[in-house]
Amino acid sequence: MAPGDPVVDAIGTEELAELAVELLDVCRKKRLMVATAESCTGGLVTACLTDIPGSSAAVDRGFVTYSNEAKTEMLGVPAALIAQHGAVSEPVARAMARGALARSRAHLVIAITGIAGPGGSAVKPEGLVHFACATRRGDLNHKRIEFGPIGRGAVRAAAVTHALRMLLEAAQA
Template sequence: MTPHDIEALARRVIETAAAKGLMLATAESCTGGLVAGALTGIAGSSAVVDCGFVTYSNAAKARMLGLPADLIESWGAVSEPVAREMAQGALGRSQAQISVAVTGIAGPGGGSPAKPVGLVHFAAAGPTGVVHHEARFGDIGRERVRQASVEQALHMLVERIAAA
């Protein structure tokens, strides 16, 4: 997906959230704020983007989003339960009604056979609940994993907004 495509998708998120009067929040690890950056790059985003949490370390996930330390110890930071809790934590610590969370291994190192480079967990939360998505982008390079993650997160926001 090109930067122009990401911008168009972010614009769609902003416009549909505005049309429904919904506020958004992001909780990001491996994307380091790129999802929030894509959203706030759109004029008028201040009407719908409440905040973004960049929680790169496990301590930040616990401190800023309220994740229980035992959850991260049991499942690891790159897991479905952590992604779900990140999304719910973002809702609980913001004025947003919809949130998206991203946690993964962008590479080039840090992977293992169980959790390889390119594994990313996503969760989006809103009034109709929390949905999870797992992507295995593969070892396609750090920036490509991060950009593909931004795209997936934006698509999940579109879906959660539509369901709200």
């Protein structure tokens, strides 16, 4: 794949397109379904995957849970957990992943919550993103990454790339 290819142009970069294709190939071969629970990425991971022809064989659904209420209503994240730790936190990312797994037919899910910017604080700076990847096998991995104040679009793109890598690693396990 290269620029000029409709899939690359739709997804945005060759790297993202290649990751998405590789993940979908592994999932199809292993008969795995994927779901996403996205906050700061606003559905970009799901869009990346569904831009690939034939993705319906491996993509079950995507939850875009940008607001705290959506996290609670759609994924079952306890409002008290969000109030205690904030939406951008490890406990909330883990709860989002568990909720997406429970509310889908997916074998593996990725949850993403972060501060794409502008803004942030000393405790939760701009560019902070929490990822949680859960599988039906019982795995639940968390990763906290500070991408830094590189701009909203760049944080979101970096988060999508990292999410696809986490899903690929889980699918290959």
